[in-house]
Amino acid sequence: MSALLEVDGVSRLYSSGNLLARRKFAAVDGVSLRLDEGRPEIVTVIGESGSGKTTLARMILNMVPPSAGTIRFRGTDLREVRGTRARLDFMRQVQPIFQNPFEAFNPMKRVDRYLFATARHMAGLTTQAAIEAEADRALRDVGLSLAEVRRRYPHELSGGQLQRVAIARALVSRPALLVADEPVSMIDASLRASIVSLLRGLCVRTGVSIIYITHDLATAYSVSDRIMIMRLGKVVESGPARAVLDDPQHEYSRLLKSSVLSPEVPSNGAAFHA
Amino acid sequence: MTARGMTAPALEVSGLRAYYRTSAFGIRREVRAVDDVDLRVEAGEIYGLAGESSCGKTTLIKTIANAIQPPLEVLAGSVVFNFKDHRVDMHRVGRDELRDIRWKRLSYIMQGSMNVLNPVRRVRHAFVDFAFRHIGKSKAEFLDIVGAHLHRLHLAPDVLEAYPHQLSGGMRQRVTIALATVCRPEFIIADEPTTALDVVVQKGVLAMIHSVQRELGSSVIFVTHDMAVHANLTDRLGIMYGGRLVEEGRTADVFRRPRHPYTAHLIASLPRLGDTAPKEGLTGAPPNLADPPSGCRFHPRCPLASDLCRREVPPMTEVAPGHRTACFHSDRVAPP
Amino acid sequence: MGRVFIDLLRFNRQFASGVVLLSAITLFALLSFFSPYPPNDSYVVPPDMPPSWSHLMGTTSRGQDLFWLLTFALRNTLIFGIVVAAISRLLALVIGLVAGYSGGLVDRALMSINDTFIVIPLFPILVLFYFVMKDHMSWGLLALMMACLGWAYDARLIRSVALSLRTREFTETGIFSGMSMRRILVEEHLPYVLPIVFSTTMNNINWSIGLEVTLSVLGFTDINTPTVGVLIYWANQHTALVAGIWWWIFFPVLLVILTFIGLFLLAVSMNEHIDPRSRLGRSEG
Numbered sequence: 090m091s092a093l094l095e096v097d098g099v100s101r102l103y104s105s106g107n108l109l110a111r112r113k114f115a116a117v118d119g120v121s122l123r124l125d126e127g128r129p130e131i132v133t134v135i136g137e138s139g140s141g142k143t144t145l146a147r148m149i150l151n152m153v154p155p156s157a158g159t160i161r162f163r164g165t166d167l168r169e170v171r172g173t174r175a176r177l178d179f180m181r182q183v184q185p186i187f188q189n190p191f192e193a194f195n196p197m198k199r200v201d202r203y204l205f206a207t208a209r210h211m212a213g214l215t216t217q218a219a220i221e222a223e224a225d226r227a228l229r230d231v232g233l234s235l236a237e238v239r240r241r242y243p244h245e246l247s248g249g250q251l252q253r254v255a256i257a258r259a260l261v262s263r264p265a266l267l268v269a270d271e272p273v274s275m276i277d278a279s280l281r282a283s284i285v286s287l288l289r290g291l292c293v294r295t296g297v298s299i300i301y302i303t304h305d306l307a308t309a310y311s312v313s314d315r316i317m318i319m320r321l322g323k324v325v326e327s328g329p330a331r332a333v334l335d336d337p338q339h340e341y342s343r344l345l346k347s348s349v350l351s352p353e354v355p356s357n358g359a360a361f362h363a
Numbered sequence: 364m365t366a367r368g369m370t371a372p373a374l375e376v377s378g379l380r381a382y383y384r385t386s387a388f389g390i391r392r393e394v395r396a397v398d399d400v401d402l403r404v405e406a407g408e409i410y411g412l413a414g415e416s417s418c419g420k421t422t423l424i425k426t427i428a429n430a431i432q433p434p435l436e437v438l439a440g441s442v443v444f445n446f447k448d449h450r451v452d453m454h455r456v457g458r459d460e461l462r463d464i465r466w467k468r469l470s471y472i473m474q475g476s477m478n479v480l481n482p483v484r485r486v487r488h489a490f491v492d493f494a495f496r497h498i499g500k501s502k503a504e505f506l507d508i509v510g511a512h513l514h515r516l517h518l519a520p521d522v523l524e525a526y527p528h529q530l531s532g533g534m535r536q537r538v539t540i541a542l543a544t545v546c547r548p549e550f551i552i553a554d555e556p557t558t559a560l561d562v563v564v565q566k567g568v569l570a571m572i573h574s575v576q577r578e579l580g581s582s583v584i585f586v587t588h589d590m591a592v593h594a595n596l597t598d599r600l601g602i603m604y605g606g607r608l609v610e611e612g613r614t615a616d617v618f619r620r621p622r623h624p625y626t627a628h629l630i631a632s633l634p635r636l637g638d639t640a641p642k643e644g645l646t647g648a649p650p651n652l653a654d655p656p657s658g659c660r661f662h663p664r665c666p667l668a669s670d671l672c673r674r675e676v677p678p679m680t681e682v683a684p685g686h687r688t689a690c691f692h693s694d695r696v697a698p699p
Numbered sequence: 700m701g702r703v704f705i706d707l708l709r710f711n712r713q714f715a716s717g718v719v720l721l722s723a724i725t726l727f728a729l730l731s732f733f734s735p736y737p738p739n740d741s742y743v744v745p746p747d748m749p750p751s752w753s754h755l756m757g758t759t760s761r762g763q764d765l766f767w768l769l770t771f772a773l774r775n776t777l778i779f780g781i782v783v784a785a786i787s788r789l790l791a792l793v794i795g796l797v798a799g800y801s802g803g804l805v806d807r808a809l810m811s812i813n814d815t816f817i818v819i820p821l822f823p824i825l826v827l828f829y830f831v832m833k834d835h836m837s838w839g840l841l842a843l844m845m846a847c848l849g850w851a852y853d854a855r856l857i858r859s860v861a862l863s864l865r866t867r868e869f870t871e872t873g874i875f876s877g878m879s880m881r882r883i884l885v886e887e888h889l890p891y892v893l894p895i896v897f898s899t900t901m902n903n904i905n906w907s908i909g910l911e912v913t914l915s916v917l918g919f920t921d922i923n924t925p926t927v928g929v930l931i932y933w934a935n936q937h938t939a940l941v942a943g944i945w946w947w948i949f950f951p952v953l954l955v956i957l958t959f960i961g962l963f964l965l966a967v968s969m970n971e972h973i974d975p976r977s978r979l980g981r982s983e984g
Contacts, residue, residue, distance in 0.1 A: 210877025247648035283644035
């Protein structure tokens with residue numbers, strides 16, 4: 090089976106210090122990942138802050154080049170994606186979803202603008218009618234409609250609605266891969282589950298693969314096929330999601346799981362031991 | 364356990380109403396952030412304040428702490444602290460007295476540790492700046508007290524010599540907690556102290572707050588939107604929605620048998636590790652506090668809403684011992 | 700933008716005063732189209748007459764009615780100031796936005812050029828320019844020259860805003876929506892930069908008028924076209940103050956000061972409006 094995405098021993102180094110003493114520190118260190126073509130799945134990358142998960146996401150989105158290793162999307166090395174046409178072509182197939190929906194849209198502009206722009210440039214539609222029809226289709230896929238969103242500014246919508254609009258925009262070009270960087274961490278907890286199951290539904294219905302980056306194990310459990318736990322730039326454990334989360338092998342994974350608080354009052358009354 | 368009715372509550376909030384009123388360019392706007400809130404925090408308990416975005420809990424805390432700046436205005440009600448030897452009405456007290464209470468009787472743990480620690484001075488200076496005056500001993504004795512306090516909280520004493528940026532986020536937050544508790548305050552206001560922290564670090568910081576509270580016997584009001592933290596830390600819990608308190612009771616009771624439709628839905632929709640059942644979120648969005656719905660502010664999204672709910676504001680009524688809720692149909696709320 | 704303007708007019712006294720002053724000045728300058736005397740003719744009226752009802756601002760030693768002459772002078776000065784401001788804003792915007800957005804080598808190259816222009820001493824260069832151009836000197840050329848010298852500082856200001864906008868996520872959303880750099884700069888970033896541009900425009904007009912007056916008074920421009928500075932130059936040539944013809948100096952200076960104040964009030968009130976903290980402070984409640 091051919092590969093959709095091949096991340097091969099990828100590292101990203103940053104240097105700090107001054108002229109006399111430079112230190113290199115690895116935000117991402119030797120990470121590998123493979124997604125197959127024709128087998129849509131949700132791969133979750135779990136890590137705390139400083140684990141390198143966001144840097145990994147940015148490398149996959151071709152926003153930042155790797156310092157070592159290669160990333161190939163459908164056989165093409167990302168380093169060779171140069172020039173407007175090639176980049177547009179790449180972006181048509183790989184789209185991001187960002188953490189803060191209020192930052193993902195320009196507060197001074199209406200949100201439908203981005204949907205229309207994506208339809209025009211990525212889906213190659215030319216007439217206003219076709220563009221609006223496509224925007225409406227994408228919005229319906231996420232449980233909204235063009236009528237609700239038309240001519241609205243970001244501050245007129247709630248965080249949950251805005252994030253749905255962001256997902257709709259990403260879907261307009263019918264990408265093969267979505268990279269979602271902490272898509273629900275800025276959304277109220279009661280709305281998180283519905284957005285996360287929306288992602289699951291999209292994967293099943295439209296066949297889009299999703300790389301879901303988060304620090305929240307609870308949402309990861311219900312939605313992922315595979316899971317990758319990162320710490321300080323390295324992958325400490327990976328495998329099928331339920332298996333890893335039900336019975337983590339690595340010491341860090343166990344620590345992570347035991348630190349998660351469950352929204353249930355503990356029956357023995359003592360949650361914290363001094 | 365506190366003997367009910369024998370000691371006055373540590374904090375009494377009555378009929379509190381605080382709005383943001385702006386008048387810019389000829390447009391008057393009134394955001395009803397806190398509307399007729401009554402609550403009591405008993406001595407020695409951890410009271411949790413929960414709610415999602417734009418529910419008014421941040422404003423409520425600001426009002427309780429008397430951190431009120433225009434355009435925020437307190438329109439009605441009172442906030443009274445019953446400290447060991449005197450009673451303080453927060454909005455009628457003078458600036459000097461406020462300064463005396465701050466840090467010695469009433470202290471704060473805030474969300475950003477960098478809001479408290481001066482980035483260009485060593486941590487030691489923060490302790491001196493904040494607490495030295497209140498403890499009223501000589502510098503040497505003061506530093507001894509601080510050292511002992513840090514030791515009790517399992518913090519290395521050399522943390523005093525560090526600059527804030529040399530410490531990790533979790534460590535900084537622990538230092539902030541040490542700072543807030545060194546004067547042994549009777550009341551602690553904690554506003555989302557662990558929200559920005561990693562889950563591993565969060566557990567440690569919460570454990571620290573728990574142990575400090577048990578040791579000092581302080582009363583705590585703990586504000587966070589994270590229901591899991593409430594479930595594991597707080598004794599009593601108040602839920603805010605649309606600027607109003609909609610449910611309040613012992614944490615275990617509220618989780619086991621919520622009596623307000625919003626609380627029920629909130630608890631049911633939380634993702635849990637190990638649970639793959641599909642969850643439904645609430646439709647709609649939180650009310651716009653500049654133009655809130657009439658009557659019960661939850662009625663546009665409530666599955667049990669009736670005409671009565673649209674017309675009248677449900678009062679907080681006691682539905683079980685120590686358990687209040689503001690809902691006309693609380694008896695029809697299904698148990699989880 | 701229109702709503703903002705009307706709101707500012709109604710509620711911000713500084714802005715309103717500035718607008719009133721500038722409207723009066725502009726009106727005055729527009730009167731030049733109704734002047735009974737062509738601007739360059741001399742000895743059309745009795746010279747050296749003090750202000751009176753028939754000659755509102757008196758007459759000059761060259762036999763020109765000061766009032767009507769001043770309308771031309773002010774008009775030319777204003778046009779000059781606006782042209783310089785317009786060209787230099789355009790330059791500053793293009794260079795600042797592109798540098799901030801592109802980063803890397805493009806940014807460094809543009810900023811090296813920028814910094815060179817910042818350190819150039821303006822006045823000596825303009826004087827040198829005059830001596831080099833002498834007979835070919837024209838207002839258009841001078842305006843172009845000053846515009847080329849006046850963009851550098853503001854380009855850096857715009858670049859710093861553009862830099863911060865580049866890292867904001869909505870820029871990435873724009874990129875992933877397929878928007879071209881030109882579209883992103885004009886549609887996404889420009890609205891953030893425009894308020895700064897507007898207030899620096901006021902300052903820039905003040906600066907260019909001031910420089911023009913300085914150069915003209917010293918005789919380093921085309922002294923045959925009437926501008927405020929040229930007027931003062933001629934007044935000095937005819938030793939007006941010594942001869943007691945104070946109105947020849949007084950009225951041009953008064954009008955230029957009023958223009959400065961008007962522009963300054965506009966700039967300050969726009970600045971205040973842009974800064975959201977001060978906006979909140981001014982709202983009661």
